[in-house]
Amino acid sequence: MAANDFTIGVEEEYQIINPETRELRPRVSRVLPKAQENLGDKVSNEFFQSQIEIGTPVCRTLAEVRAELARLRRGVVDAAEKVGSRIAAAGTHPFSTWEGQPITPKPRYFELHTDFQQLAREQIIFGCHVHVGIADREEALQAMNRSRPWLAPLIALSASSPFWLGAETGYASYRTQLFARWPMTGTPHPFASRAEYDECVADLVAAGMIPDASKIYWDARLSSHFDTLEFRIADVCPTIDEAVMIAGLCRALARTGVEQHRRGDPLDAPRPELLNAAKWRASRYGLDGELIDVHARKSVPARAMIDTLLTYLRPALEDSGDWDEVSTLVRETLERGNSAKRQRWAFAQGGRFEDVLDLILAETVRGL
Template identity: 50%
Template sequence: MPSDAPGFTLGIEEEYFIIDPETRELSSSAKTVLSRAQAQLGEQIQPELQLSQVESVSPVCATLADIRRSLVQQRRSLIDAAAAAGKQIAAAGTHPFSHWDTQEVTPKERYQSLLQQYQQLTREQGIQGCHVHVGLPDPAFGHAILNRVRSWLSPLLALSANSPFWLGEDSGYASFRTEVWMRWPLSGPPPLFASLEAYHGLIHSLVAIGGIEDPTKVYWDLRLSERYPTLEFRVTDICLTIDEAVMVAGLARALVQTCYEEELKGTPYADVHQDLLRASHWRAARYGLDEKLVDVNEQQVIPAPELVQRLLAFVRPALEAEGDWDEVSLLVERVLREGNGAARQRAVYQMTGDMQAVVDFIVAETAAGIK
């Protein structure tokens, strides 16, 4: 499973908040920040749903080192562009206290269409995620790899959980972004598919009945990309740090590689019901790494670190084949030791009692490693 095998490329998309450094509130300054950042990186920097958000899109990468270089370059460019406009950039799944009702939807056709169709859901969509694309060596296997990978998404969510606060309150969740997002049609874990034709047939039917406007509006936590020959992971919050984003990208690719090899060998896998996956994702969003999570393959509830170790054991051969084992396993162990983004945000609030201090912490963590 080396990186020069067909497919198994990597791409990553990150969504960021724009912050007013005086109030620490969200700032609807996307137009100014975008124009400055795009002057450096072009279409790698994109608008997002709200004018207080921007998105970065990496080029196609072959290695984790490539992903890291891209993330460093993009975060640095956005931070510099925001600073030139008197603003800051923050990587968190939710803003700790800004209210959705003070935000403006970006005047772009796609986003205005979402507002027209989904109304209040769109207005309340003040959340941010990280999407990882993994190239498929043979897109004809896409549904089969999806069927296998889907049972390993909850530990990825627990590791990346980075949205504990909502509208100035502790939500009680490690990833409240997940709960906001789960209200949307066609969100959450994907179902099982008997064939690639069944996958595309369902999406065609959803468009035909008006359930979605087009195939890009299938918002499952894992889906076959409509634009690229990739499997797209959409389950995770945006990570506080570049290190954590690299960790998620490495685990995602190793999962695809491992499941591709198992599909070629005909290795049996668990036929996990979609509602069981939803329950496992709910626990990961609720508790992060602090309580027991569900191993849906074994039908067990086990301590979160143990489930993460099972994930590492499952993908270790793929990580070793790419030369990524040392880096990714060390990054995972650091998160288990120091806490995910949600735990670290909470620690700041518990120490200071100040939501503005939490925003300052997020801004600082967003910039970590860009020098």
């Protein structure tokens, strides 16, 4: 096992908020320089000027992940407050419109807009990406193959985007639906080898669909810049506890996949139609309905599916020393509800989306 195997890096995309109206505020040009004074290149801009992104250093333990997320969130929050803004972590903004949102003036963002037009203009969404270090690229590919059946429960746990353009969407993670419209998203099909993966990327480049592998946005992918398996499935989590939970689960998925491959365990590769159904169900209902157990080929209560996930990952979580923390955080999420449920509760109290934003703002800084 390589020294950098199963390290963790987390990227989070945040909303820049007007503290008076609670609307999205295109102020990254003012917030980013302030944040970079203390955080350097660990904070950057994103597609829209009302977004800002952080990325942790390479972490070896969940305790390091927690400490770095707290440090980086605090740095961005403080920078925003110095220029009269706030920072919120949720998969969508409950009521701000995409119309009139200025794009960050960088060539790559203008190119995305030119290529994808309305899809790009509506891309006001915020995700959490977890990188898990796997030095052997063949093993990383096989871990990606084996993680596919388990991605949908991560949506259910992290769902934080029930509202869109001032409306109840009926989805726990509407961000998942918005992102699914892009051509290079979704759950990848299994690959027999790294060579086959590289051939697929080369074909897409040759066809003029993408310039390079970095423009593949699958739910799980081999990073084009790091020796990592990158999980891109989750909504950004309002609380640090939830972000740590998702990071721990992703690492356990990667580790389990690698160890199964090394043992020569057969690969269970459910049909893509079933995986798509499981993903949709998780996006629609979150933890408040039935999810699809793709191995058993049946619908089960969400709690039962999450229990199955924990059972599957327990050996890897115990090997990493993460079982107690991650299992506790999962149980707490099941008890209090994911962010989508909490946001709906906040809206139900007075019918005000501003109250939803106040909840998200408070949870974003909890634990800092």
